[in-house]
Amino acid sequence: MKEKLLAAMADLDEQTTLALVKELLQNGYTPLDIVEICRQGVELVGKSYSEGDYFLADLVMSEEIFKGVMQILEPLIPLDVQQSGVPIVMGTIEGDIHDLGKNIAIYLLRSHGFRVLDLGVDVSPAQFVESVNACGAPILGISVLLSFCVGTVKKVVDLFQEVGLRDKVKIIVGGYPVDEQVKEYTGVDYYTRDVAQALAICRLILNDQRPHN
């Protein structure tokens, strides 16, 4: 049944997934076990996306199914377990109210065990700095769709520098107008136009930061 759930999740079969979640619960699986199976399903979805077999529409459906799964399981999971994971701060840059790319990236990150603090849209440089400072997140993700707002991303980076926190946080900018030139201009550490790549970058950063034996 575990394999069936994994396959249903990976195949984006909503009804089968939700039915199997309930069945596994009745058969004595713990909510965390089931979340883990579904998370692995999401990983397969992410893999298919990276390989070009799935497109954004499929990620959105996957998010919706996972949300349905969590509606069933979340009330059964202890709060302290829910709040574990490496914190990442994310938000859409000031002046820009687009949130689709950001939300999908957050979904992928959360389903891979990160604790994402979502600051929403139209977030000022000061809000980004305050939030990272408050929770000690090692990674900040800034989403931007309007090329007009690229200058404000630079302001965020400059403000981190100004308050002496720049070396505490890796900054990733993601979205439509970003490229190598935008990375250089703004002074961020990474750029990506692809949510699956955003996940890979976060993992890379954490691996680099872990002490090596």
Place this chain on the structure above:
Amino acid sequence: MANEMEKLYAERLGRYQATIALESTDRMPVASGSNYFAEIYSGNTNQETIYDPEKWLQAEKTFIRDFPEVDVLRDNRVWAPLYDAVALKTYRLPGRELLPTNQVQFVEAEYMLANEYDLLIANPEQFILERFIPRVLGAAAHNGSPAANMAFLKGGMAHVMMSQIMRNRSQTLEQACGMPQPMTGAFLAPFDALSDAMRGLKGVLLDIYRQPDNVLAACDVLVDEMVSFALSTADPLRRYPIFVPTHKPTFLSPKQFDKFYWPSFKKTLQIIIDAGYKVRAYLEGDWGAHWHHLLELPKGTILCDIDVQGDIFKAKEAIGHHQCLAGGMPDSLLILGNAQEVRERVKLLCNTVGQGGGFIINGGCNIPYNTKPENYRAMLDAIVEFGVYDLSIKPVPRPAPPQLLNPQDLKKVVTPWESKLAELGGVLGDESLIRRPWELLENLGHTWIWQWIM
């Protein structure tokens, strides 16, 4: 002066039209569709562009004076008082809830519920009037209320005023500056019509999994509505292409695109082409997996703007022999690069994708607001230097494309004349004298109620 402007207008229009038709001309036209840079170049704010038509016109005149190599300049953005009159919820506007220097932004929400497909499919006009408009126009939230009545009244008047403003500007640009339009009139692909302002992206993406047949049926009924909207807002002289921004293909797999997006879009495009028009399509995002479909439409009928996420070189290879392309200049280069880099890029484009014509250098479907003026100047200088084809050709406007269908027959109304005639029980005088203005006003009303999905 008048003659000189007429000559200039004819030359620019001829150059643009020949390029769209993949025919020979003297040089590559400078022909962006959305030239945001032009709107604020002379110091206007974005609020002034959408609220003060006179200031916008002045800004365009200044821009044309400083960049006379430009061949087309867009006149038809919204006149914001129309949106204020009805409290439209789908846009945030500079100077209203955004800073005056910020840009217009679309706010997506579910203004059609997942369980309302049957209503939309059975009677689209009734659905728009009874369900969609009360939700999307804040002032019309309560049908029949004084506020709603005023919203319809003021909104109708504002719409006519806006049309007048746009027409005046178009004529002034033509007569005083010799400047044609890159496009006139607009529509959406049926799938975008359904997903932009009605179901929202997320809603429609879930619908293609949960109720695919309803999505297909809805797209089908939206074909005629979009055709009517396009032809009702188009240039009656058929000089300019009709504009269609495409929004969702970049999110769809080829399989999803082929099933849900393309069939109704193709049908819409084909009817518009048969009615004697060309189309300027913004292929937003990466259309790499989908653009081969544009080979299915007649050659030289669709001007395709390739976004920065698409690969202009691959686009040229795949469809450039069949449809005109625009793009190739990264937005970031215009905003952050220098004049030398821009010049090198133009040279590269002219020597590769620009060879043989049918190509327009543009940013990703637009020239960004924060383009450096010296970069724009460098782009134009380089196009004039490297984009020359055959200076012995003197471009002149082409005859309007052939018409297999009469646009008048494709324009829709809410209440057909036959129903009105039956209600009247016949008329005693010349029926056509009553019928024509009746249908004209009905069609204006039809266009009015559908504009809110744009």
